[in-house]
Amino acid sequence: MQGISVYALLALGNAVLSAARDLAGRKVGAEVPGMIVAISAVVVVLVGSGVAHLVSERWVMPEPRHLLLIAGAGLFLIFGHFFIFMAYRVGPTSAVAPFYYCFTVWAVISGLLVFGQFPNALAVCGILLVVASGLAIVSLDERRRRLIPVA
Numbered sequence: 001m002q003g004i005s006v007y008a009l010l011a012l013g014n015a016v017l018s019a020a021r022d023l024a025g026r027k028v029g030a031e032v033p034g035m036i037v038a039i040s041a042v043v044v045v046l047v048g049s050g051v052a053h054l055v056s057e058r059w060v061m062p063e064p065r066h067l068l069l070i071a072g073a074g075l076f077l078i079f080g081h082f083f084i085f086m087a088y089r090v091g092p093t094s095a096v097a098p099f100y101y102c103f104t105v106w107a108v109i110s111g112l113l114v115f116g117q118f119p120n121a122l123a124v125c126g127i128l129l130v131v132a133s134g135l136a137i138v139s140l141d142e143r144r145r146r147l148i149p150v151a
Helices: 006-025 034-056 064-090 093-115 121-147
Strands: none
Touching: 006 034, 006 064, 034 064, 064 093, 093 121
């Protein structure tokens, strides 16, 4: 697979597994606490990212500042999984899915604040394509819902 980066494959795998997590989360019974589901998802992320990192990178000891950033990211990851899971539990997918675009905004903001990086032109084009296609899907779904006659 010449021309395809291992990092692009990791991003694709992340997207597929995230969608699977969200769909499977809708089938979890109401008696299962949301925080248990969130922490379980984070454990899977930790194991998966650890394996991916060992396969694709050379390990180095993080600096104390980086350890704090990693701990903060982990805390946000737990609560992010929890709130997304709870939203999918109580709301329709078509109402919850557009909020994923908030992730893109926060990724750009954190990239600027934490790493001092702004997305390049290709990344901005990709972000715009994903957001536009998502908004088109929501718009078409809303139009389809209005066209269905109510008996």
